Amino acid sequence: MREEIIVSGRMNPNIDPFLHIWHWQIPLYLFLGGLAAGILFFAALFYLRGKENEYRASVKIAPMIVPILLVIGLFALFLDLKHKAYFWQLYTVIRLQSPMGWGAWTLMIITPLAFIWAALHIKEVFPKWDWKYQWLKDMEVFFQKYKKVIAWLLAIYSVILGVYTGILFSAFNARPLWNTSILGPLFLVSGLSTGAATAILFSKNHEERKTFARIDLLLIAIELFLIVHMFMGFLASTQVQIDAANLFLGGPYTAPFWMLVVAMGLILPAVLEALELIKFKIPVYIPAILVLFGGIMLRFIIAYAGQLSRWLY
Amino acid sequence: MRYAMAVDTKKCVGCSDCVVACQTENNVPIGFCRDWVVEVTDGTYPILELELRSERCNHCDNSPCVRCCPTGASHYEKGGVVIVTHNKCIGCGACIASCPYDARYAHPDGYVDKCTFCLHRLEKGLLPACVATCPTKCMYFGDLDDPKSPVSVVLKNRKHKTLIPEAGTKPQLYFLI
Numbered sequence: 001m002r003e004e005i006i007v008s009g010r011m012n013p014n015i016d017p018f019l020h021i022w023h024w025q026i027p028l029y030l031f032l033g034g035l036a037a038g039i040l041f042f043a044a045l046f047y048l049r050g051k052e053n054e055y056r057a058s059v060k061i062a063p064m065i066v067p068i069l070l071v072i073g074l075f076a077l078f079l080d081l082k083h084k085a086y087f088w089q090l091y092t093v094i095r096l097q098s099p100m101g102w103g104a105w106t107l108m109i110i111t112p113l114a115f116i117w118a119a120l121h122i123k124e125v126f127p128k129w130d131w132k133y134q135w136l137k138d139m140e141v142f143f144q145k146y147k148k149v150i151a152w153l154l155a156i157y158s159v160i161l162g163v164y165t166g167i168l169f170s171a172f173n174a175r176p177l178w179n180t181s182i183l184g185p186l187f188l189v190s191g192l193s194t195g196a197a198t199a200i201l202f203s204k205n206h207e208e209r210k211t212f213a214r215i216d217l218l219l220i221a222i223e224l225f226l227i228v229h230m231f232m233g234f235l236a237s238t239q240v241q242i243d244a245a246n247l248f249l250g251g252p253y254t255a256p257f258w259m260l261v262v263a264m265g266l267i268l269p270a271v272l273e274a275l276e277l278i279k280f281k282i283p284v285y286i287p288a289i290l291v292l293f294g295g296i297m298l299r300f301i302i303a304y305a306g307q308l309s310r311w312l313y
Numbered sequence: 314m315r316y317a318m319a320v321d322t323k324k325c326v327g328c329s330d331c332v333v334a335c336q337t338e339n340n341v342p343i344g345f346c347r348d349w350v351v352e353v354t355d356g357t358y359p360i361l362e363l364e365l366r367s368e369r370c371n372h373c374d375n376s377p378c379v380r381c382c383p384t385g386a387s388h389y390e391k392g393g394v395v396i397v398t399h400n401k402c403i404g405c406g407a408c409i410a411s412c413p414y415d416a417r418y419a420h421p422d423g424y425v426d427k428c429t430f431c432l433h434r435l436e437k438g439l440l441p442a443c444v445a446t447c448p449t450k451c452m453y454f455g456d457l458d459d460p461k462s463p464v465s466v467v468l469k470n471r472k473h474k475t476l477i478p479e480a481g482t483k484p485q486l487y488f489l490i
Contacts, residue, residue, distance in 0.1 A: 003353070003354045004352070004353045005351070006351055007327050007350050007351070007352040008350040009349075012344075012415075012418040013344065014409075014419060015415050016415070021409045021410055080405065080406070081404045082404025082419045082424075083402050083403050083422075083424045084403075086402065086403050086424075087403050089384040090383055090384055093384060093385050095383060095384075095385055097380050097381075098381050098382055098383045098407070099381065100381065100405060100407050101383035101384070104383055172381070172411045173377060307410070311477050
């Protein structure tokens with residue numbers, strides 16, 4: 001038998017008895033960032049394929065909320081900082097080995113692009129919109145000329161943003177649950193899936209909804225595959241990662257993860273979307289909201305469970 | 314130059330003087346500590362084995378905290394000492410999450426804080442406060458590149474280990490066993 005105790009009585013706030021340095025702000029931001037990445041990716045994709053009128057909700061309407069999502073997400077990130085007055089130090093260096101560093105720069109690029117994309121379509125979504133000032137009108141004309149470039153940049157940076165939300169966690173080898181490179185693709189696919197769900201929510205066009213239901217179905221299948229793969233990887237790995245997997249296989253996060261994420265957030269919406277595709281009448285917003293719910297739960301559970309997982313000592 | 318510390322687990326009595334010395338020397342806020350003493354008991358009565366370890370930041374050669382710091386606030390000082398520049402730190406918590414030893418904490422003033430090997434004392438030619446205070450003289454400190462330094466000598470002559478070497482951090486806090 002082995003017993004380890006800290007006899008000097010260490011009880012550092014947010015560190016002991018187990019790490020809880022990151023609270024709701026980080027998973028909320030990861031969800032909003034992933035969602036923004038998903039919406040922007042499909043907007044850019046369908047625009048570049050010349051389908052902007054068939055896929056109006058995806059290309060024009062859903063991107064209207066992206067600047068709001070990103071601003072809320074960035075504000076949550078700001079709230080998470082404990083030395084807030086120094087946040088600008090993020091933008092004094094480029095440190096590629098720090099995921100948070102290049103994530104901050106990615107946000108610096110994609111947030112203005114998201115604002116521009118929304119501004120370029122705001123007149124079509126809100127016909128009464130008026131820019132009021134001449135210089136704003138001039139800017140709109142200016143960016144209109146480069147719309148294709150912006151779409152390409154959005155397509156690329158949205159993927160980077162989506163992957164980054166997962167890499168942020170997977171770079172920490174101190175937390176075995178996070179320390180899997182599957183997390184990058186998993187969060188990207190989950191972000192794309194929530195983006196597709198948002199397009200479904202905003203769409204009034206039956207064809208568009210059907211396309212996105214198909215896309216979402218495929219993404220959910222990939223997500224389930226990645227989750228199974230993640231657990232296979234953990235269970236075939238070292239003791240610390242076996243322990244990390246056991247948080248979900250009998251440990252405290254078993255019920256929340258398998259019920260809220262896998263059953264309610266992935267399998268149920270997939271079944272509903274599949275039923276709808278084979279001509280059952282199901283209100284489209286039900287699977288879409290479930291997908292969004294699953295997305296937010298996935299981030300919260302991974303963020304909190306990861307801080308419980310640790311090395312052997 | 315490569316600063317390192319060795320703690321003799323056979324000599325340590327777990328008095329926690331090192332913890333108090335550090336808190337006093339470095340003005341560590343109440344309720345926090347930069348070093349701590351772990352007591353490991355192995356076996357079942359009456360066959361028991363005890364190990365006492367005074368632990369702190371390992372000043373790793375391959376520090377995950379330095380790698381993940383987005384602003385470069387966490388960095389290597391001369392001698393490989395890992396230091397946080399307070400007015401560069403944004404308090405994002407990435408380094409705290411990245412440390413397998415949980416050696417860091419967020420100071421109530423916002424920045425992240427941890428053991429500095431008492432760099433301010435080293436610059437004056439003094440030993441770290443914990444080493445200087447230890448009543449059993451169970452801690453050895455010095456430059457690994459200097460074969461005559463106390464830490465080099467003791468590591469050459471004694472069996473030793475580091476904590477979680479499998480995490481790949483190349484820790485520079487050694488435990489004599």
